[in-house]
Amino acid sequence: MSREFRNLAIIAHVDHGKTTLVDAMFKQSGLFRDNQQMETCAMDYNDLERERGITILAKCTSFIWNNIKLNIVDTPGHADFGGEVERILSMVEGVLLLVDASEGPMPQTKFVLTKALALGLKPIVVINKVDKPDARVNEVIDEIFDLFVALGAMEEQLDFPIIYASGRNGWAIKNLNEERKDLTPLLEKIVQHIEAPEIDEDSPFQMLITMLDYDQYLGRVLTGKILKGKVNVNDSVHVIRENAGIVEKSRLTKLLSFEGLKRIPVEHAQCGDIVAIAGLQIATVADTIASMLTSTPIKALPIDPPTLSMIFTINDSPLAGQSGKKLTSRMIWDRLLKEAEGNISISVKQTDEQDSFEVAGRGELQLGVLIETMRREGFELSISRPHVLYKTDKSGQKLEPIEELYVDLDDEFTGIIVEKITLRKGSLLDMRPSGVGKTRLKFLIPTRGLIGYYSEFLTDTRGTGIMNRSFSGYEPYKGHIEGRTKGVLVSNSPGNAVPYALFFLEDRGTLFINPGDPVYEGMIIGEHNKSNELDVNPTKTKQLSNMRASGKDDNIKLSPPRTISLEQALSYIQDDELVEVTPGAIRLRKKYLGQITRKKMRRIT
Numbered sequence: 001m002s003r004e005f006r007n008l009a010i011i012a013h014v015d016h017g018k019t020t021l022v023d024a025m026f027k028q029s030g031l032f033r034d035n036q037q038m039e040t041c042a043m044d045y046n047d048l049e050r051e052r053g054i055t056i057l058a059k060c061t062s063f064i065w066n067n068i069k070l071n072i073v074d075t076p077g078h079a080d081f082g083g084e085v086e087r088i089l090s091m092v093e094g095v096l097l098l099v100d101a102s103e104g105p106m107p108q109t110k111f112v113l114t115k116a117l118a119l120g121l122k123p124i125v126v127i128n129k130v131d132k133p134d135a136r137v138n139e140v141i142d143e144i145f146d147l148f149v150a151l152g153a154m155e156e157q158l159d160f161p162i163i164y165a166s167g168r169n170g171w172a173i174k175n176l177n178e179e180r181k182d183l184t185p186l187l188e189k190i191v192q193h194i195e196a197p198e199i200d201e202d203s204p205f206q207m208l209i210t211m212l213d214y215d216q217y218l219g220r221v222l223t224g225k226i227l228k229g230k231v232n233v234n235d236s237v238h239v240i241r242e243n244a245g246i247v248e249k250s251r252l253t254k255l256l257s258f259e260g261l262k263r264i265p266v267e268h269a270q271c272g273d274i275v276a277i278a279g280l281q282i283a284t285v286a287d288t289i290a291s292m293l294t295s296t297p298i299k300a301l302p303i304d305p306p307t308l309s310m311i312f313t314i315n316d317s318p319l320a321g322q323s324g325k326k327l328t329s330r331m332i333w334d335r336l337l338k339e340a341e342g343n344i345s346i347s348v349k350q351t352d353e354q355d356s357f358e359v360a361g362r363g364e365l366q367l368g369v370l371i372e373t374m375r376r377e378g379f380e381l382s383i384s385r386p387h388v389l390y391k392t393d394k395s396g397q398k399l400e401p402i403e404e405l406y407v408d409l410d411d412e413f414t415g416i417i418v419e420k421i422t423l424r425k426g427s428l429l430d431m432r433p434s435g436v437g438k439t440r441l442k443f444l445i446p447t448r449g450l451i452g453y454y455s456e457f458l459t460d461t462r463g464t465g466i467m468n469r470s471f472s473g474y475e476p477y478k479g480h481i482e483g484r485t486k487g488v489l490v491s492n493s494p495g496n497a498v499p500y501a502l503f504f505l506e507d508r509g510t511l512f513i514n515p516g517d518p519v520y521e522g523m524i525i526g527e528h529n530k531s532n533e534l535d536v537n538p539t540k541t542k543q544l545s546n547m548r549a550s551g552k553d554d555n556i557k558l559s560p561p562r563t564i565s566l567e568q569a570l571s572y573i574q575d576d577e578l579v580e581v582t583p584g585a586i587r588l589r590k591k592y593l594g595q596i597t598r599k600k601m602r603r604i605t
Contacts, residue, residue, distance in 0.1 A: 005272045006194050007225065009073040009088055011116060012098035013106035013468070017128040021098065021167035022061065022074050026260060028170060028183050029063035060211070060223060060274055062258040065187050071258065071274040075112070085112050087210045087285065087344065089119055090301050091225040091274055094194030097123040097144075097160075101135035102435075104143045107404050107470030110151070117153050119301075123160055124193055126186065130164045130176070134435060137164070137176070161193055197225070197272030204291035205229035205237070207275070208298040212285050212342040218254060218278040221263070222289070225274045227298060229291060231255065232268040239283040240290055240297040247282050254278035285344050306347055306360035307401040307447055307471060310367055310570070311384035312336065313356045315580055317593070318494060318520040323584030324380035329355040332379065339370060346370070360389060362471070364451065368567045375566075375581050382589075383579045386570060388448045391474055399474040401447040406440060407457075409465040414439050416460050424449030425478040446478050447471075452571035484574060487533045488588075489526035491519045492595060495539035499556045505536055511561045512588065513538065522593025524577065527562070535595055564588070576601070 010018045062071045073092060075085045089095070095116045099105055105113075116123060125144055130137055141162065148158055163186050165172040172186035173179075211223040231237075233255050239248040256263040256276040269275045283289060286300035314320075314329050321327055326335075336348040336357055346361045361367045364386055371383060391399040405426065407417060418428060418441065426445035434440040450469065457465055489509050499515040511526040519525060519538050528534050564572065569579045569586055576598070580587040592598045 004068045005071060005197055006068060006094070006190055007071045007073075007092040007197055007272070007274060008094045008096060008190060008194050009075055009085075009092045009116075010096045010098060011075055011085060011112035011123075012128075013100070013103070013108040016098045016100045016103070016106075016109075017167040018098055019074055021096075021126070021128065021165065022072060024167050024170035024183055025070075025072070025187075026061075026063065029065055060258050060276075061260060062274070063260060066191070068191055069273070070187075070190065073274075085115060087301065087303065089115055089121065090208065091210050093121070093197055094190070095121050095123045096126050096190070098126045098128050099140060099144060101127050101130045101137050101140055101164075102132050104136075104140040105147045107406055107468045110147060110404075111470045113147065114151055117148070117151055117157055120154075120157075122157050122193065124163060124189055125160045126163045126165050126172070128165050128167055131166045131169065161189055163189055199271045200228045201230050201271045203228040204293035205231045205235070206288060206290045206294060206296075206298055207231070207277075208300060209283060209285050209287050209289065214338075214342075215278070218256075220280065220283075221256070221276050221278050222280060222283055223274065223276045224289070226269060226271050228271060230268060230270045231275075231291075233266075236292050237289050238292060238295075239280060240288045240295060242286070242297045242299065246295065247287070248280060250280055252277060252279070284341050303345060304362075304471065305389075306345065306362060307389055308363055308367065308386050309358050309360040309389055310386050311351065311353075311356050312359050313353075313382045313384075313578075315380040315382050315582065317382070317523070317580050317587070317589060319518055319580075319582075319585075319587075320380060323582045324375075324378050326377065326379040329357075332374075332381065333357060335374060335377075335379065363447075363469075364567055364570060368570060371570075371581055372566055375583055378583055380580075380582045383570060383581060384591075385573045385575055385577065386451050388446070388451075390477070398477040400477050402472045402475045403445055403447050403450060403469045404472040405443040405445050405450070406468045407443070407465060408434055408438060408440050408468075409461050411437050411439050413461045413465060414441070417441065417457070417465070420453075420456070420460065421445060421449070424453060424481050444472060444475075446481070449478075449481050452484065454571065455568050484572070485531060487528035487531050488524045488577075489528050489534050489536050490590060490595075491523045491525050491538050492521055492535040493537045493539045494520045497525070497538040498541050499558060500542050501536075501538045501540040502558055503556045505538065506559060508534060508536065511559075512564060513561055515558065520589075520593070521595070522590040522598075524588035524590065 012018050059074050062069055073088045075088060097113060099109060127137055127140060163172050163174060164176055165186060170183060171180040172183045174185050206228040207224045207226050209222045209224045213221050215221050233252060235252045237250060237252050238246050241247045255266055255269055257266045257269060263276055277289060288297040312332060336359060340346050340348045348357055348359050351358050359367060388401055393399055409417060421443055424445060426443040426449060428443055430442040432440055457467060497513050497515050497517045497519055502511060502515060509526045509528040513525045525538050566586055569588060573579060573588060576591050578589050578591050580589050590598055592601055
């Protein structure tokens, strides 16, 4: 039986309420029983997504409303995961642009809207959280219209419908004076404004793969929209790759449709629907799955290139292998290839050095999520400092990636933040009040200027500042940027840290370790007060004599050490340092552990 479809994506800046709104749609569509327990942010089922409160992976869902199947894609809101947004937009005919009624359009709003407008999609604007005390609805609408104009929206795109909503409370209205009951006005507007997909059931079957993930029972699962024809289980298909021809032939054994949070097996699927196919071994993102009657691939949309790279190597520290089981370069390489296959905004390649691989992505957060995922899977790694990827123009001039940076902070911190960002080659474009005692700053800054800055930013704003960034483009190289101003305390002995030794080291700087923690030669155990590197012995014990008793150590009181997260560690280290990542610990270390070797390498470089 043929069914009517609407395919749409929900796009927005991080934390503007996309996933919460989808939760409310689930509840009101009859997908769940009234008494059925449903977790909040049900679409964020990845552990890291729940812990961080952000969407990392694009996900498909669907439900039936008034006998119309709504296929909805929940997309990430952070710029580092923009690759997820770009590719899924080719699957949909419309978008819901969600904007916070208080914050207004933000960097990621601009990024995702640019991609949607370029594809000719006509957005429905949803002003979310209009029930917040600091909502400024009319101003936000003006800002959205200005953004559409600035991005070169066509006339029909500028005539966007507006819905006011509260995703958390599950209601939407067409004007602010209406009764606030449920999401019916929003669902009606989706069906009315977003066009049904073009149906071409007479042509041979063709589907462009836009998402790839892995299921413990089904293996590789490929998701995309059927652009032509229809397909049935047991049909013979082949996989066509642009510039490579046919790469795989198979019989279609598993065809899956989306129903809420689940993928359910179906016997056939029709043109315009978003479906998943399992059982193919070679097919990947941007390939075309097609009937044997056609050999023409569907052209995939290009995506923005990576801007940041890190070197992944094996963990060769003295503590290697104590908590992880996946240690070899072959295991690491295979895992990175698997990631690059499904995540087209990440690229991997081997380097000239043995057991080392260069991994390039959109930003520190995206690569940090990959490292944290691998760590939880049992891998042990050594990671280098992030480096930006430069380009050259036709005249040979060096170009570097530039970020558009928005900073929201209390007025009292404006001076120090402007000064710090200017030192990192940032240019202040706009400064305006954003609330009582609050200011919003807009900068253009080189990507490398933001590496290692976030923790310093939080310190300068006493934890109250908010930074949002989005890739802007490439511009001529801005010149040298001063790096970390303080040196580090480096262990010169193996063993376990001793309270007696740490007590005397506290005057030299800030410690990163606790008493009893294992240390080794070349491991960074703290930050030095001065700019130079200092070799110290954290395992030194008090010499016993008949004048002093060892029991006096019980009175030693130490300050709590500074705990460093994975992202902070990656941005803290210098070029001659590494982050040792294991399932049980995150440690900082020198690239060359031996003191004599380090001195020799400094002379060479």
